[in-house]
Amino acid sequence: GNSVTQMEGPVTLSEEAFLTINCTYTATGYPSLFWYVQYPGEGLQLLLKATKADDKGSNKGFEATYRKETTSFHLEKGSVQVSDSAVYFCALKSSASKIIFGSGTRLSIRP
Amino acid sequence: DAGITQSPRHKVTETGTPVTLRCHQTENHRYMYWYRQDPGHGLRLIHYSYGVKDTDKGEVSDGYSVSRSKTEDFLLTLESATSSQTSVYFCAIRGDYGGGTEAFFGQGTRLTVV
Numbered sequence: 756g757n758s759v760t761q762m763e764g765p766v767t768l769s770e771e772a773f774l775t776i777n778c779t780y781t782a783t784g785y786p787s788l789f790w791y792v793q794y795p796g797e798g799l800q801l802l803l804k805a806t807k808a809d810d811k812g813s814n815k816g817f818e819a820t821y822r823k824e825t826t827s828f829h830l831e832k833g834s835v836q837v838s839d840s841a842v843y844f845c846a847l848k849s850s851a852s853k854i855i856f857g858s859g860t861r862l863s864i865r866p
Numbered sequence: 867d868a869g870i871t872q873s874p875r876h877k878v879t880e881t882g883t884p885v886t887l888r889c890h891q892t893e894n895h896r897y898m899y900w901y902r903q904d905p906g907h908g909l910r911l912i913h914y915s916y917g918v919k920d921t922d923k924g925e926v927s928d929g930y931s932v933s934r935s936k937t938e939d940f941l942l943t944l945e946s947a948t949s950s951q952t953s954v955y956f957c958a959i960r961g962d963y964g965g966g967t968e969a970f971f972g973q974g975t976r977l978t979v980v
Contacts, residue, residue, distance in 0.1 A: 798971035858908035
Protein backbone atom coordinates (compact mmCIF):
# COMPACT_ATOMS: atom_id res chain seq x y z
CA GLY A 756 0.00 0.00 0.00
CA ASN A 757 0.90 3.65 -0.05
CA SER A 758 2.90 5.09 2.80
CA VAL A 759 5.06 8.07 3.74
CA THR A 760 8.04 7.99 6.09
CA GLN A 761 9.62 11.17 7.39
CA MET A 762 12.37 11.83 9.86
CA GLU A 763 11.36 11.92 13.46
CA GLY A 764 11.62 15.09 15.42
CA PRO A 765 11.85 17.24 17.18
CA VAL A 766 14.43 19.13 15.19
CA THR A 767 15.98 22.15 16.92
CA LEU A 768 18.13 24.60 14.98
CA SER A 769 19.57 28.04 15.45
CA GLU A 770 18.29 30.91 13.36
CA GLU A 771 19.92 31.09 9.90
CA ALA A 772 20.90 27.40 9.96
CA PHE A 773 20.34 25.08 7.00
CA LEU A 774 17.32 22.80 7.25
CA THR A 775 16.69 19.37 5.79
CA ILE A 776 13.71 17.19 6.68
CA ASN A 777 13.82 13.81 5.00
CA CYS A 778 10.77 12.20 3.41
CA THR A 779 10.51 8.94 1.49
CA TYR A 780 7.43 7.30 0.10
CA THR A 781 6.03 4.01 -1.14
CA ALA A 782 3.36 4.14 -3.79
CA THR A 783 2.09 2.45 -6.90
CA GLY A 784 1.96 4.53 -10.01
CA TYR A 785 2.93 8.18 -10.00
CA PRO A 786 1.70 9.99 -6.91
CA SER A 787 1.67 13.74 -6.39
CA LEU A 788 3.80 14.83 -3.43
CA PHE A 789 3.19 17.61 -0.93
CA TRP A 790 4.63 19.33 2.10
CA TYR A 791 2.13 20.81 4.54
CA VAL A 792 2.86 22.97 7.58
CA GLN A 793 0.89 23.25 10.80
CA TYR A 794 1.32 26.20 13.13
CA PRO A 795 0.24 25.87 16.77
CA GLY A 796 -3.52 25.58 17.22
CA GLU A 797 -4.22 25.63 13.50
CA GLY A 798 -5.10 23.26 10.70
CA LEU A 799 -2.67 22.26 7.98
CA GLN A 800 -1.81 24.49 5.06
CA LEU A 801 0.01 23.66 1.86
CA LEU A 802 3.67 24.68 1.76
CA LEU A 803 4.71 23.27 -1.63
CA LYS A 804 4.00 20.47 -4.06
CA ALA A 805 5.34 18.48 -7.04
CA THR A 806 3.33 16.39 -9.42
CA LYS A 807 5.91 14.49 -11.47
CA ALA A 808 9.46 13.21 -11.32
CA ASP A 809 12.21 15.87 -11.19
CA ASP A 810 9.72 18.64 -10.45
CA LYS A 811 10.87 21.09 -7.79
CA GLY A 812 8.31 22.69 -5.54
CA SER A 813 9.22 25.93 -3.79
CA ASN A 814 7.60 28.48 -1.52
CA LYS A 815 8.76 30.94 1.18
CA GLY A 816 12.39 29.84 0.73
CA PHE A 817 11.56 26.15 1.14
CA GLU A 818 12.29 23.69 -1.67
CA ALA A 819 11.74 19.99 -2.36
CA THR A 820 12.51 17.91 -5.45
CA TYR A 821 10.50 14.86 -6.52
CA ARG A 822 13.09 12.08 -6.87
CA LYS A 823 11.50 8.99 -8.37
CA GLU A 824 14.72 6.97 -8.40
CA THR A 825 15.11 7.31 -4.62
CA THR A 826 11.36 7.72 -3.89
CA SER A 827 12.14 10.83 -1.89
CA PHE A 828 10.87 14.39 -1.45
CA HIS A 829 13.18 16.01 1.09
CA LEU A 830 12.36 19.49 2.37
CA GLU A 831 15.17 22.07 2.48
CA LYS A 832 15.65 25.70 3.42
CA GLY A 833 18.90 27.57 3.31
CA SER A 834 18.38 29.88 6.28
CA VAL A 835 15.61 29.24 8.78
CA GLN A 836 13.86 31.87 10.87
CA VAL A 837 12.12 31.72 14.23
CA SER A 838 8.81 32.08 12.39
CA ASP A 839 9.46 28.72 10.66
CA SER A 840 8.87 26.91 13.95
CA ALA A 841 5.98 24.54 13.24
CA VAL A 842 5.16 20.92 12.46
CA TYR A 843 5.89 19.81 8.89
CA PHE A 844 4.10 16.96 7.15
CA CYS A 845 5.07 15.14 3.98
CA ALA A 846 2.13 13.69 2.04
CA LEU A 847 1.24 11.90 -1.16
CA LYS A 848 -1.92 11.70 -3.20
CA SER A 849 -2.49 8.26 -4.61
CA SER A 850 -4.17 7.40 -7.88
CA ALA A 851 -7.31 6.61 -5.88
CA SER A 852 -7.32 10.20 -4.56
CA LYS A 853 -6.45 9.20 -1.03
CA ILE A 854 -4.06 11.64 0.64
CA ILE A 855 -1.63 9.87 2.96
CA PHE A 856 0.51 11.76 5.48
CA GLY A 857 3.74 11.05 7.27
CA SER A 858 3.96 11.28 11.05
CA GLY A 859 5.12 14.89 11.05
CA THR A 860 8.35 16.58 12.13
CA ARG A 861 8.30 19.28 14.79
CA LEU A 862 10.78 22.07 14.05
CA SER A 863 11.92 24.59 16.66
CA ILE A 864 14.18 27.51 15.77
CA ARG A 865 16.23 29.25 18.47
CA PRO A 866 16.86 32.99 18.10
CA ASP B 867 -9.53 31.10 3.69
CA ALA B 868 -11.16 28.09 2.05
CA GLY B 869 -14.83 27.82 2.99
CA ILE B 870 -14.65 24.89 5.32
CA THR B 871 -16.19 24.73 8.78
CA GLN B 872 -16.02 21.98 11.35
CA SER B 873 -18.50 21.65 14.18
CA PRO B 874 -18.31 21.36 17.06
CA ARG B 875 -14.80 22.66 17.71
CA HIS B 876 -14.59 20.98 21.10
CA LYS B 877 -16.57 18.12 22.59
CA VAL B 878 -16.38 15.98 25.68
CA THR B 879 -18.45 12.82 25.64
CA GLU B 880 -18.83 9.65 27.66
CA THR B 881 -17.68 6.21 26.65
CA GLY B 882 -20.37 4.32 24.78
CA THR B 883 -22.28 7.33 23.50
CA PRO B 884 -22.69 8.11 19.80
CA VAL B 885 -20.99 11.24 18.48
CA THR B 886 -21.33 13.00 15.12
CA LEU B 887 -18.87 15.54 13.79
CA ARG B 888 -19.81 17.77 10.89
CA CYS B 889 -17.74 19.18 8.07
CA HIS B 890 -19.37 21.85 5.94
CA GLN B 891 -17.90 23.40 2.78
CA THR B 892 -18.97 26.26 0.57
CA GLU B 893 -16.49 25.54 -2.26
CA ASN B 894 -18.48 22.82 -4.08
CA HIS B 895 -15.37 20.61 -4.02
CA ARG B 896 -15.74 16.99 -5.01
CA TYR B 897 -13.47 15.35 -2.45
CA MET B 898 -13.81 15.44 1.33
CA TYR B 899 -11.66 13.70 3.91
CA TRP B 900 -11.70 12.93 7.62
CA TYR B 901 -8.41 12.52 9.51
CA ARG B 902 -7.44 12.06 13.11
CA GLN B 903 -4.24 13.54 14.53
CA ASP B 904 -2.46 11.88 17.40
CA PRO B 905 1.04 12.44 18.81
CA GLY B 906 3.57 10.21 17.06
CA HIS B 907 1.13 9.20 14.33
CA GLY B 908 0.70 12.35 12.29
CA LEU B 909 -2.55 12.47 10.38
CA ARG B 910 -4.27 9.19 9.64
CA LEU B 911 -7.06 8.91 7.10
CA ILE B 912 -10.35 7.63 8.52
CA HIS B 913 -12.71 7.88 5.54
CA TYR B 914 -13.00 9.96 2.44
CA SER B 915 -15.65 10.83 -0.11
CA TYR B 916 -15.36 11.31 -3.86
CA GLY B 917 -18.92 12.45 -4.41
CA VAL B 918 -22.41 12.46 -2.97
CA LYS B 919 -23.10 9.04 -1.46
CA ASP B 920 -19.62 7.86 -2.62
CA THR B 921 -17.28 7.07 0.25
CA ASP B 922 -14.36 4.78 0.95
CA LYS B 923 -12.36 3.63 3.94
CA GLY B 924 -8.99 4.97 4.98
CA GLU B 925 -6.26 3.55 7.21
CA VAL B 926 -8.15 3.65 10.52
CA SER B 927 -11.84 3.27 9.72
CA ASP B 928 -12.85 0.77 12.42
CA GLY B 929 -15.38 2.29 14.81
CA TYR B 930 -16.24 5.14 12.43
CA SER B 931 -18.88 5.65 9.78
CA VAL B 932 -19.50 8.53 7.40
CA SER B 933 -22.25 9.93 5.28
CA ARG B 934 -22.43 12.45 2.49
CA SER B 935 -25.98 13.13 1.38
CA LYS B 936 -25.14 16.47 -0.26
CA THR B 937 -22.01 18.01 -1.69
CA GLU B 938 -21.43 20.47 1.10
CA ASP B 939 -21.67 18.21 4.15
CA PHE B 940 -19.58 15.24 5.26
CA LEU B 941 -20.50 13.70 8.59
CA LEU B 942 -18.28 11.50 10.74
CA THR B 943 -20.04 9.30 13.30
CA LEU B 944 -18.55 7.39 16.17
CA GLU B 945 -21.24 4.79 16.82
CA SER B 946 -20.10 4.07 20.37
CA ALA B 947 -17.24 6.28 21.48
CA THR B 948 -14.22 4.76 23.20
CA SER B 949 -11.30 6.40 24.99
CA SER B 950 -8.99 5.41 22.11
CA GLN B 951 -10.99 7.76 19.91
CA THR B 952 -9.92 10.77 21.96
CA SER B 953 -8.12 12.82 19.32
CA VAL B 954 -8.15 15.92 17.18
CA TYR B 955 -10.21 15.39 14.04
CA PHE B 956 -9.56 17.32 10.84
CA CYS B 957 -11.71 17.60 7.77
CA ALA B 958 -10.20 18.45 4.41
CA ILE B 959 -11.65 19.30 1.01
CA ARG B 960 -10.13 19.10 -2.43
CA GLY B 961 -11.27 20.11 -5.87
CA ASP B 962 -11.05 17.90 -8.95
CA TYR B 963 -8.51 19.86 -10.99
CA GLY B 964 -5.79 17.29 -11.48
CA GLY B 965 -3.34 15.34 -9.37
CA GLY B 966 -1.60 18.36 -7.90
CA THR B 967 -4.71 19.99 -6.52
CA GLU B 968 -4.11 20.81 -2.89
CA ALA B 969 -6.34 19.93 0.02
CA PHE B 970 -7.66 22.63 2.36
CA PHE B 971 -8.10 21.84 6.01
CA GLY B 972 -10.57 22.88 8.64
CA GLN B 973 -9.55 24.13 12.07
CA GLY B 974 -10.09 20.77 13.73
CA THR B 975 -12.39 19.30 16.36
CA ARG B 976 -10.91 18.27 19.69
CA LEU B 977 -12.83 15.26 20.97
CA THR B 978 -12.34 13.87 24.46
CA VAL B 979 -13.98 10.58 25.42
CA VAL B 980 -14.14 10.07 29.20
